[in-house]
Amino acid sequence: MTDQPGAPRPTQYAAQAELLEQLRALILAVDPEQYRGGDQRLPGSTFGRQVRHCIDHLLQFLAGLSVGTIDYGARERDAELELNPASALARLDAIEQQLAQLEPLPEALVLRLEDGTTVPTSAARELEFLNSHTVHHLAVLGLLARELGVEVPEAVGMAFSTLAHRQSIA
Numbered sequence: 001m002t003d004q005p006g007a008p009r010p011t012q013y014a015a016q017a018e019l020l021e022q023l024r025a026l027i028l029a030v031d032p033e034q035y036r037g038g039d040q041r042l043p044g045s046t047f048g049r050q051v052r053h054c055i056d057h058l059l060q061f062l063a064g065l066s067v068g069t070i071d072y073g074a075r076e077r078d079a080e081l082e083l084n085p086a087s088a089l090a091r092l093d094a095i096e097q098q099l100a101q102l103e104p105l106p107e108a109l110v111l112r113l114e115d116g117t118t119v120p121t122s123a124a125r126e127l128e129f130l131n132s133h134t135v136h137h138l139a140v141l142g143l144l145a146r147e148l149g150v151e152v153p154e155a156v157g158m159a160f161s162t163l164a165h166r167q168s169i170a
Helices: 012-031 032-036 047-067 079-083 087-103 121-147 158-170
Strands: 042-046 107-113 117-122
Touching: 012 047, 012 087, 012 107, 012 121, 032 047, 032 079, 042 047, 079 087, 079 117, 087 121, 107 121
Parallel strands: none
Antiparallel strands: 107 117
């Protein structure tokens, strides 16, 4: 399915926008020390590293669109995003602006795998991956935030299909 200019945005856009809002809310809910601090249950990980990891993937997706090849292994891993919540929020704003301007989505892309081989993909498929990836990391961030005493909505870190299923049986 090809997007036409002015056509309704694919559901992947709406989903990613909602997930980025959840991510933004969690960043704002913790203080900068909590953002930078680690957790003994996740050795080597911090709240900020989880956020940075999500941002890195989105940046690689956007960069790959311009060259036709997405390579998630080539992430920058900008430490500033791990240490400074204001930097992470600013980068999220920029990502949201870029995502909002994508029209139409390229259908033919290449995904570079960790071993260097490539496989065909599409922007819609990669947005779907990013949605799942972001949900996964939101679940981890939600757990960390709850441990810090932050009230986190139940839906944070829950797959959209799970939410839909719960609504259908309620």
